Amino acid sequence: MPPITCETCRQPASAHDVVNYGAMEGGYRQLCGRCFNEAAASRLCLQGFEHVAFEPVRMVDGRGIEHEFRFRTRLFGPGVAIDAFELRDSSPAGYQFQVIGEPDDDPLELLGKLIGKMRRALALTHLDDADHGPQVNDRLRQR
Incomplete structure (x- = not known):
């Protein structure tokens, strides 16, 4: 596109x-x-709101598969959201994460929270190979 x-x-x-x-x-x-x-x-x-553009980050999931995440920062009414997402055919797809903060929060602290959230989620596997194909495992059902 x-x-x-x-x-x-x-x-x-x-x-x-x-x-x-x-x-x-x-x-x-x-x-x-x-x-x-x-x-x-x-x-x-809002005086002094700073738009920060973050570089893409590559992370490996619990199965050893590498994922590249792009970031988007959006100001909205009472807050600011930072989104992390994979791209497929130039559109957000696959894993997607978000953290929300106050407009005057330090953008690097928000990014740190988002990266932590991403690491925790990517460390989990949600499907197991079973006799009848992929099955949702108990780690996902317990959430």
Whole structure:
């Protein structure tokens, strides 16, 4: 999928990092994550909100399979969310994780919490090979 040009900064952005921002009455603009967060911070009168772009991270799951995660930071009303997700055919798919914090929280601390959450989840296996094919194991049912 070709990149989308942000209507504010005019820079190319991946489709998974674009937000349709606006309203039915005034129309919508396609904004990259950074420009969306800046517009949302301005609208919410949040002084000093810092949009941080994180580099992708590779992690290995409990079966030894490597996964590459991308990150997306989104400001929303009372908080900020950092999402981690795998890409398949240029769209978020596979494992997906999220941590939510306050807009003035340290983004690196939130990332640390998210990475911890990801490590704990990836260490678990949820399916066992059985006589009749893959079966959900007890570790998933007990959650």
